[in-house]
Amino acid sequence: MKALMKNLRGDRAIWGIVALLAIFSFLPVYSASTNLVYVKDSGTALGHLVKHGVLLFLGFMIIFAVHRIPAHYFKGLSLIGLPIILCLLGYTLTVETNIGGVSANRWITIPVVGIPFQTSTLASVVLMIWVARYLSKIRDRQVTFQESILPLWLPIALVVGLILPANFSTAAIVGALAFLLCFLGGYPLKYLTVMVVTGGILASMFLFVLFKAPEVLPDRAGTWKSRIETFLNPDEASADANRQVNYAKMAVAQGGIVGKGAGKSVMKNILSQSTSDFIFAIIIEEYGLIGGLGLLFFYLLLLFRIVVVANSAETIFTKLLVIGVGVPIVFQALINMAVVVQLFPTTGQPLPLISMGGTSIWMTCLAIGIVLSASNKKTEEPAAEIDDMNPLEVLSGQI
Template sequence: MKIFSHIQGDKVIWAVVALLALFSFLPVYSASSNLVYVVGNGTTMGHLVKHALLLFLGFGIIYGVHRIPTHYFKGLSIIAMPVVLALLVYTLAQGTTIGGANASRWIRLPLVGITFQTSTLASVVLMVYIARYLSKIKERKITFKESILPLWSPVFLVVMLILPANFSTAAILFFMVLVLCFLGGYPLKYLTGIVGIGMLGLLLFVLVAKAAPDLFPNRVDTWMNRLESFWDPADTEADYQIEKAKIAIASGGLVGNGAGKSVMKNFLPQSSSDFIYAIIVEEYGLIGGFSLMFFYMLLLFRIVVVANANTSVFGKLLVVGVGLPIVFQALINMAVAVELFPVTGQTLPLISSGGTSIWMTCLAIGIVLSASRKREQEEEMEVDENNPLEVLSGQL
């Protein structure tokens, strides 16, 4: 087909992403019955069509972004940074509830009626911005003082604006920033100081939230309850979601109960998003669960290959910066389902239902493919330079 001639970049990444997206229809269709028959929200076919539309737009994002030359992302990150900061401020200030739920994570897109989680866009933009800065200072010695304004000011602003509404996303983003800075050669002694500042900032926020609970209603209490339920297995009231997820996983056995035959999807909250991995294991067993993990590990391997093959420092850091969080988020989602990690509210990339998480994952994948496409073009140029007859035939 003609469209495939325009698809460039790492073919394995394309294949893994396509397989994950195709597989996602089965668990999303199955788990959406919870929203229909328990919550009373829409129809199963309606949720499936919505998921298909979101994935279709997501692959459009991948295709469009992967055609952008990699070095363009340097300038785009500088332009996008003040935009995402403004969006985060607006999101945090817009109110406390939408339909009974905490609204300080989302804004509603007026034309399509879809909620947009601004923190996911901010995370991708921030990682690109940091990759640009680290590549800029790679060949010279940097002092902590001169890196405060261009590097750490945007980091702490983004994290502080995400933190009141979404602690897990803020914590994961901060950790990924530290990993990228470490890989980018930023002095370890400075990173240690940044960790201390971050811990101090978190403590200050908790104290302020406790002293003035009206500023951030229920957020700190929610974090504490999740941590307490994680460390206290006997607290089944607070640990309801984890208990149901563990029952789902245990009933799946080796080969599972079969597609669409999950029982716990009717009792497990967020069965189509945060806890979809438990439903997958229940229906497809340990074989299905480990197979899914294998594809995420394959994606991680190809991300490392693309980063290693890239000739520019910016390209290497860019691929790691936007690619590694995808796999890290997937592992956290799986770890939560098997109670290796406290409940975080992180979705399973490309599998869980939801708009923003799918689109921002696709944006990150498109950036990785752009970097791999650049490497392919460089290899083609090397071949042409080594074969004068091919150059001549191409000119004729």
């Protein structure tokens, strides 16, 4: 154990928070997995728990491996990663998968091992690193909108555009976080204002088409429309469209202040996605308001430590890197919680480090590993920041 602790670098508070969240996740996952066993007739509760443990173990291996990579190496790695992820996103759209009988081309299967992989989760991490790299390059000079189209806005548009047909919520979140990073990175405000106004106009046009002629949009458009209508007018929504939201609210209401106790949830057997998208509802039902607020506290504490790491970083790239890959973890958690208490439309976003799901766990761990790498002063880029690095030099360790 002592040897292991000596090899753990970076912010110890982040290590502790992540470990606590992962350990706690076994309780709601084991409890909610009865839905998979008795309702969906899929394996055993112990089997799902073991699977979750294996996924978390592999996730922590990812954290350990990534956190030992010097933070400035990711600048060059993004040059290699972006073209690869664009190809993967394009390929994913050609792979037919279904959710509840509705087309949702989100996954590809990893060869040999046969594990499904959601490419949009990796794309969001790679895109944030790419944006951080570009913003660090232009930090100390004036930039025009025209010269930033190809290196900045085109990659953002391509990634968001390739995610959009199968996963509207993820595309919207990735686009919003990219804009936020541009704002924090000092991109000219006048250009961002133009982009926001343009985005608002395009979004209005999209919503108009979605409600007036959804048949011209991808197959998932019907699901998007139903979720928005259910959120805006829950009383007028159909019973089928409103069922899961109502079940989630019932689970929250039954939880009270202290909850029913571990494993005593009733709604887990009828609430769809109780092990992933709606696992927070099960947590509140079993551990009450105290448990829900406690979990929220740890996510906010994680956000605080991410901000501390970013603030103490010595280079602009490292600061933006930490914000770009770290903040989305907490942002996703807040969205998941907001959906359960009906402050946000249903999005399908899992609860980081808590929900079941290999891709979500692994990509969250990848992002955490990057943050930990940046928090390790021994691996941070020394002295003046190098903006233009050859990726081959980066991979070989030549600075």
